[in-house]
Amino acid sequence: MSGAAGTDHAPLPAAPAPTGDLAADAAALARHTAHGERLLALLPPRPNRTAAESSHAARIHDSCRAARHAFLARHAEAVYDALTASRAVRPRLAELAAEAAVRFPGLVPDAAQLAEERSRIQAHKEGREIDQGIFFGALFRSPSAGAHLIETMLHPAPDSAAHLAEFRRANRLELPTVLLERRGEAAHVTFRNGHCLNAEDNRLIADLETAVDVTLLDDRVRVGVLRGGPVTHPRHAGKRIFSAGINLKELRSGAISFVDFLLCRELGYINKMARGLFSDSAHDTEEGGGWSSHAPGRRSVTKPWVGVVDSFAIGGGMQLLLVLDRVIAEEGAFLSLPAADEGIVPGLGNLRLTRLTGARTARQIILSGRRIHTHEPEAALLCDEIVPTAQLDEATERAVRDLAGPAVAANRAMLTLAEEPVDLLRAYLAEFAVVQARRIYSPDVLAKTERHWNRSARSRSDERPAGGGGTEREPA
Structure with a gap:
């Protein structure tokens, strides 16, 4: 089927409404995003799409992202606990996202999708990192999961x-x-x-x-x-x-x-x-x-x-x-x-x-x-x-x-505690993750980087x- 034909008669159904059951909602998310991927595969690569095909791709992504937002609004803490063995282990950001792709298909891009994205210039990508922004934004929105993740990243890096x-x-x-x-x-x-x-x-x-x-x-x-x-x-x-x-x-x-x-x-x-x-x-x-x-x-x-x-x-x-x-x-x-x-x-x-x-x-x-x-x-x-x-x-x-x-180290730690409590940092990061992920794929940023x-x-x-x-x- 050609990309043009795909834009005419292959709309993506509405995003599934979460029921509150983690396993059932994860399965519904996986089905919905898999269907979205099949529709995207019918389209040409992003730089070769017509205006109509680009609009159709945007609608597919929007529907899948609405499903991810809804799923994480109900299950962010449960997902985080599943990925961290109830917070007994401390995966860093990239490891956490990679494990999420395996444990919860369709929630974030998997290794193959990210590898394909890395092979393209920014303007030619699907923008799958936006889905990572949705994921991390939801984790930071949770007071318990967000604080735990911030603390994890304060540990020494592996090497x-x-x-x-x-x-x-x-x-x-x-x-x-x-x-x-x-x-x-x-x-x-x-x-x-x-x-x-x-x-x-x-x-x-x-x-x-x-x-x-x-x-x-x-x-x-x-x-x-x-x-x-x-x-x-x-x-x-x-x-x-x-x-x-x-x-x-x-x-x-x-x-x-x-x-x-x-x-x-x-x-x-x-x-x-x-x-x-x-x-x-x-x-x-x-x-x-x-x-x-x-x-x-x-x-x-x-x-x-x-x-x-x-x-x-x-x-x-x-x-x-x-x-x-x-x-x-x-x-x-x-x-x-x-x-x-x-x-x-x-x-x-x-x-x-x-x-x-x-x-x-x-x-x-x-x-x-x-x-x-x-x-x-x-x-x-x-x-x-x-x-x-x-x-x-x-x-x-x-x-x-x-x-x-x-005494300097102790006092500067107290200054940081007073000026920027962890909850303030966490709340900012919850919005920053989503907004920044979208910004790096926005048309104005892509146009400016190309002019530069x-x-x-x-x-x-x-x-x-x-x-x-x-x-x-x-x-x-």
């Missing part, structure tokens, strides 16, 4: 213990996009994604979580320091840059993962910097690590963090500053959250920025794309010190000394002798 042993031997850990070095009581985390102005991609997110884990687990370290390394981009070769935010080239090419990037960065290394790390490791001590009681039978380690902003902190780079305890910026640097231009949600920036800047300035930054330059009065709301380039190292060392005191790709392609052509680059937004 962190091996990297900790290496760091303890050498006082240095080289990861593909991050360098971690111990200097006295500080662990210096240097971004090394220099070809793209230290923009964030899947690899950098994973490496940063490892670096943060190791920093928090090493009982010789009292303070973490974040700084961007020198870049190789032709326009800025050799200059230190903090971060250009999300790598828009990778987003356009379909290489930015909703789970491993957009959710994992918020619940992984950023939340660990804000809230600390849960660990059962016996060698960690209160004297070395800033331990604080979190709940009966559990302990968490938290440490203060310093950020050193060279040149600019754009998008995700600026978001990082909102959880740090001391921000030192280079004279002439600027900060921005270009959410209005990109069309996506700037992580947890919407939750955290207002606390620092007030509502008016936060709206100017997020809704209108206002940049905050270090010479402006508002810079003092986001930066603790603004110094000449030559004084950045000295100011960093001074900040480390100031924050290395034994075309501009970058022209730029790369003009600057080809100097090497690679042009993979992200560049400041004007």
Whole structure:
């Protein structure tokens, strides 16, 4: 049957109404979504569809997503308990979604569907990560399941213990996009994604979580320091840059993962910097690590963090500053959250920025794309010190000394508890998961990434002798 014929006489029945019985409702969901998949298979691939075929595909997805929403509204906690053995095990985000695809067919995309999506550029995908957003949004909406999942993601990543042993031997850990070095009581985390102005991609997110884990687990370290390394981009070769935010080239090419990037960065290394790390490791001590009681039978380690902003902190780079305890910026640097231009949600920036800047300035930054330059009065709301380039190292060392005191870790943990209770974070994540998943597939975002790709392609052509680059937004 041709795709055109399929659009004429193959409507998807209404989404089934849940009865309250988990097994029966899961079976009904599986039947409904399987029928939807059969109808989608009659259509051409997304880039080859006519307007009518695209509308038909959208109706199929809408019906299946309505069924998923309805199912999870009744069964989110039961599903989570089934996937976690009644919360006796702690699968991370990707593992949880993979198990959900097996245990509850049709609830989230399975491995084959995700592999097919990864082979396409963003604009040519079906948008199956939207279904992952619905799934995680429902879990976070549950006070018990959501809090448990947030806590799970505060545990060390699987490979962190091996990297900790290496760091303890050498006082240095080289990861593909991050360098971690111990200097006295500080662990210096240097971004090394220099070809793209230290923009964030899947690899950098994973490496940063490892670096943060190791920093928090090493009982010789009292303070973490974040700084961007020198870049190789032709326009800025050799200059230190903090971060250009999300790598828009990778987003356009379909290489930015909703789970491993957009959710994992918020619940992984950023939340660990804000809230600390849960660990059962016996060698960690209160004297070395800033331990604080979190709940009966559990302990968490938290440490203060310093950020050193060279040149600019754009998008995700600026978001990082909102959880740090001391921000030192280079004279002439600027900060921005270009959410209005990109069309996506700037992580947890919407939750955290207002606390620092007030509502008016936060709206100017997020809704209108206002940049905050270090010479402006508002810079003092986001930066603790603004110094000449030559004084950045000295100011960093001074900040480390100031924050290395034994009471600092406990007090900053109490500040986080007061400023951002876990229930507030959970409620934000419940909406963020759904909205962000839809945003990365919205027509305006796809059009903007395509325009950026075309501009970058022209730029790369003009600057080809100097090497690679042009993979992200560049400041004007």
